[in-house]
Amino acid sequence: MTDDTVDLDQHRGIAAQKATLLRRLLSEVEDDARALRLRQEELEAQLGAAPATTWMDAAEKARYLLDLFATTPAAQDPRRQALIANVLKDFERLSKKRG
Structure with a gap:
């Protein structure tokens, strides 16, 4: 062996x-x-x-959902892609103002 x-x-x-x-x-x-x-x-x-306790928590939940939506066929329209990108940029910009 x-x-x-x-x-x-x-x-x-x-x-x-x-x-x-x-x-x-x-x-x-x-x-x-x-x-x-x-x-x-x-x-x-x-x-x-649990419900969000701050706007930042709510924005994180919304960001997650937007990222999920962005992968669907309904979100492939260029206008929707631009809107999603703009909202995510808004979240980023507003989170820096609060922080």
Whole structure:
């Protein structure tokens, strides 16, 4: 018996190696997407757990929602993209005035 491991991928053809690599990459992407969804659910639970106590808290919640909306087909209109960008700039500018 030996302690050396055998790299089975080297004994497969190129097509099989590529297929194996694709399956592994797909599995990693699916795992990452699942982890991201869980973190997003946790964030949304925290954002919705209590009402905002300051304008900054409310702006952070609104910023999160605007970022989500910006990725939807409805937000792809250039006018809406400009409006979203302007509102986010307003949040940034106004937060500096208060801070």
